[in-house]
Amino acid sequence: MSEPIVKISGLNKWYGEFHVLRDIDLAVQKGERIVICGPSGSGKSTLIRCINALEEFQEGEIVVDGIELGPNLKHIDAVRREVGMVFQSFNLFPHLTVLDNCTLAPIWVRNIPKKDAEETAMKFLERVKIPHQANKFPGQMSGGQQQRVAIARALTMNPKVMLFDEPTSALDPEMVKEVLDTMVDLAEEGMTMLVVTHEMGFAREVANRVVFMDAGQIIEANTPNEFFAAPQHARTKLFLSQILR
Amino acid sequence: MSDVISSSFVRRDLLAERPAPVKTTGFIGLMRTRLFNSPTNILLTILGALLLWFTIVPSVKFLMVDAVWSGKDRAACLAENAGFAVGACWPYIQAKFPQLIYGFYPEAERWRVNLTLLLAAILLLPLLIPRLPAKGLNAGLFFVAFPVVAFFLLHGGGIKGFGLSWTAGLLQLFDESIVGAGQALLTSSKTSAIGPLLWVLGSLIALLGTVIHWLIFPLTWLRDYIQGTGQSVWTDFAVTAAIVCLITFVLGGGVRTGGRALASSIATFIAIAIVIKLMDLDHGGLPVVTTNLWGGLLVTLVVSVTGIVTSLPIGIALALGRRSTIPLIRIFSIAFIEFWRGVPLITVLFFATYMLPLFLPGNFTVDGLVRALIGIALFTGAYQAENVRGGLAAIPRGQSEAAAALGLSWWKTTSLIVLPQALRHVIPNLVNSFISLFKDTSLVSIVALFDLLGSLRASFADPKWSTPSTAFTGFAFAGIIYFMFCFGMSRYSLFVEHRLNAHRRN
Numbered sequence: 001m002s003e004p005i006v007k008i009s010g011l012n013k014w015y016g017e018f019h020v021l022r023d024i025d026l027a028v029q030k031g032e033r034i035v036i037c038g039p040s041g042s043g044k045s046t047l048i049r050c051i052n053a054l055e056e057f058q059e060g061e062i063v064v065d066g067i068e069l070g071p072n073l074k075h076i077d078a079v080r081r082e083v084g085m086v087f088q089s090f091n092l093f094p095h096l097t098v099l100d101n102c103t104l105a106p107i108w109v110r111n112i113p114k115k116d117a118e119e120t121a122m123k124f125l126e127r128v129k130i131p132h133q134a135n136k137f138p139g140q141m142s143g144g145q146q147q148r149v150a151i152a153r154a155l156t157m158n159p160k161v162m163l164f165d166e167p168t169s170a171l172d173p174e175m176v177k178e179v180l181d182t183m184v185d186l187a188e189e190g191m192t193m194l195v196v197t198h199e200m201g202f203a204r205e206v207a208n209r210v211v212f213m214d215a216g217q218i219i220e221a222n223t224p225n226e227f228f229a230a231p232q233h234a235r236t237k238l239f240l241s242q243i244l245r
Numbered sequence: 246m247s248d249v250i251s252s253s254f255v256r257r258d259l260l261a262e263r264p265a266p267v268k269t270t271g272f273i274g275l276m277r278t279r280l281f282n283s284p285t286n287i288l289l290t291i292l293g294a295l296l297l298w299f300t301i302v303p304s305v306k307f308l309m310v311d312a313v314w315s316g317k318d319r320a321a322c323l324a325e326n327a328g329f330a331v332g333a334c335w336p337y338i339q340a341k342f343p344q345l346i347y348g349f350y351p352e353a354e355r356w357r358v359n360l361t362l363l364l365a366a367i368l369l370l371p372l373l374i375p376r377l378p379a380k381g382l383n384a385g386l387f388f389v390a391f392p393v394v395a396f397f398l399l400h401g402g403g404i405k406g407f408g409l410s411w412t413a414g415l416l417q418l419f420d421e422s423i424v425g426a427g428q429a430l431l432t433s434s435k436t437s438a439i440g441p442l443l444w445v446l447g448s449l450i451a452l453l454g455t456v457i458h459w460l461i462f463p464l465t466w467l468r469d470y471i472q473g474t475g476q477s478v479w480t481d482f483a484v485t486a487a488i489v490c491l492i493t494f495v496l497g498g499g500v501r502t503g504g505r506a507l508a509s510s511i512a513t514f515i516a517i518a519i520v521i522k523l524m525d526l527d528h529g530g531l532p533v534v535t536t537n538l539w540g541g542l543l544v545t546l547v548v549s550v551t552g553i554v555t556s557l558p559i560g561i562a563l564a565l566g567r568r569s570t571i572p573l574i575r576i577f578s579i580a581f582i583e584f585w586r587g588v589p590l591i592t593v594l595f596f597a598t599y600m601l602p603l604f605l606p607g608n609f610t611v612d613g614l615v616r617a618l619i620g621i622a623l624f625t626g627a628y629q630a631e632n633v634r635g636g637l638a639a640i641p642r643g644q645s646e647a648a649a650a651l652g653l654s655w656w657k658t659t660s661l662i663v664l665p666q667a668l669r670h671v672i673p674n675l676v677n678s679f680i681s682l683f684k685d686t687s688l689v690s691i692v693a694l695f696d697l698l699g700s701l702r703a704s705f706a707d708p709k710w711s712t713p714s715t716a717f718t719g720f721a722f723a724g725i726i727y728f729m730f731c732f733g734m735s736r737y738s739l740f741v742e743h744r745l746n747a748h749r750r751n
Contacts, residue, residue: 054646080652091647094748095666104661105651137748157651
């Protein structure tokens with residue numbers, strides 16, 4: 001096995017006195033798709049937010065593509081350039097058009113000329129199937145479209161890893177599919193993905209591994225087939241019985 | 246009317262469009278549906294009409310119908326000469342108009358004020374119209390070049406040196422104050438109980454001053470050498486231009502990409518040279534008009550425009566500082582804001598005018614108008630800080646998180662994502678403060694600066710125009726001028742708000 005692209009070892013995090021992540025060890029290979037699930041408050045979002053240093057942590061180490069991110073958060077900018085993130089609430093910049101949303105970071109972080117950045121942005125907007133809305137403002141679009149723009153925006157920075165923090169939880173059921181389809185396409189192109197989601201269908205179809213978390217720790221990690229067919233831990237069984245009816 | 250539709254129905258003939266019933270549209274519709282549609286509304290309509298009757302009619306009567314329009318002195322505006330109860334006495338305004346606009350600015354030099362106002366209008370109007378191009382250049386001219394030109398136009402005077410001399414002078418002043426502090430400590434060490442400690446401290450500070458003196462010696466020597474030559478301004482100018490151009494060239498990326506930066510800095514210096522030559526600054530410039538002669542609308546505009554332009558950056562900096570995670574910056578910002586908000590503007594102006602000179606070193610004087618300007622800028626800055634903070638608080642955390650996740654630094658996140666949204670939220674509040682600042686400028690009249698209102702009140706003392714309606718006419722005139730500016734700002738802010746918030750309309 002080659003060196004993992006994301007390697008989390010001995011990660012511990014506290015919110016004040018509250019121990020929110022406990023001894024997390026996780027290695028993600030290049031091109032691997034990992035779905036993280038678990039009850040709310042189990043620390044799934046916190047975990048992936050640690051990977052691009054949106055949350056600081058007190059102990060342990062995260063290595064992304066050879067760049068080391070310790071508790072003192074050195075190399076924070078280098079890591080963020082390698083990692084794209086999609087949020088539950090889209091977090092598009094409402095005062096900028098869709099196109100400007102997608103060109104902002106390439107222009108200001110990577111110093112790419114505006115024209116080139118716009119070409120690249122249009123390419124990614126085509127890939128998420130909304131090129132004709134490029135000059136609209138986010139507020140004029142549906143939730144599903146906004147989330148696809150958010151995916152395109154993250155992709156314009158050519159990340160090596162994509163993090164998804166419950167990307168479909170804020171969407172109407174009708175729109176969940178268009179976003180999931182986009183993510184499936186992305187997975188088929190070989191993108192390394194860490195996805196926090198409750199979409200078990202997506203996990204079955206796309207994931208290489210499913211990680212189940214509870215109370216700040218990884219309870220069980222397995223291939224989707226094994227995970228859904230034969231969960232080992234009692235807590236996993238309970239969780240699955242609750243969500244799969 | 247069709248019958249009740251039974252369970253299955255297919256329309257055969259499409260219905261043609263009909264005009265709305267007469268009684269619901271137009272003036273009659275308005276009366277029926279909005280003005281007289283309920284007992285409360287009937288009452289309110291009548292009260293409104295009465296209010297208009299008792300305010301508009303007397304105003305028009307006073308300002309237009311009963312007004313005296315021409316005359317040479319108070320005699321024209323007296324009821325016994327005019328033959329009716331005199332309203333506004335407009336010849337008085339006509340006679341005092343120059344004083345209300347320029348104050349005691351010498352009559353021969355008033356073209357300079359006109360030119361400055363014209364320049365301001367020429368530079369400001371294109372800046373306010375979004376469709377016109379070259380906003381960057383325009384803003385640079387208005388915010389950087391214009392204040393300097395306006396200073397030399399309004400105040401007059403020339404320059405003896407340029408960048409190099411100024412830098413050397415500033416450093417020397419800094420150095421001298423350090424040495425002075427050291428000397429003061431040494432002197433007091435002879436009498437104090439903690440003498441030895443003060444002596445050590447004083448010696449250290451004096452030593453530091455000496456070190457700085459030798460560090461800046463090449464600069465001061467060069468300055469003295471240049472001052473010795475006949476063409477001190479232009480030699481200094483050339484040296485400064487060369488140094489600055491070189492620095493921008495290197496910072497711009499050297500041979501590879503620095504060409505643009507070099508070209509623009511050379512262009513800037515050529516422009517500066519033209520201005521210096523045009524205004525004859527190297528030979529003493531225009532005759533000096535000290536600020537105690539300024540007055541009228543000129544002072545009102547100088548104070549309010551400077552206040553508006555400087556208070557917003559101060560406010561933004563303080564608002565960001567107040568939300569900073571660095572304790573020292575946060576505490577400083579909070580203390581600064583709370584101090585200035587807790588003190589009345591009149592106190593600030595009094596302090597700036599009469600007490601500040603007591604604290605400053607003897608050789609260091611600041612012009613009275615400048616002192617008032619600084620006081621007003623800091624005062625309004627503290628208010629603007631709270632306005633901006635309100636806008637910052639309205640921006641969800643997800644915005645800066647998303648920007649951070651894309652790799653944007655704190656500065657870029659703040660200037661590209663957070664501030665543009667925050668400021669849009671608080672445009673009404675910001676303009677509210679601007680308007681109140683514009684009117685608060687009238688308070689400078691208590692520190693012996695004659696703004697529009699101050700000049701007006703000074704003109705009341707003239708016995709040549711003392712009539713029963715002089716004061717009313719004067720205040721009406723001042724009110725109209727204030728209203729024009731404030732209403733203009735208000736309307737423009739609405740326009741900007743509407744335009745910048747395009748993204749919030751679906």
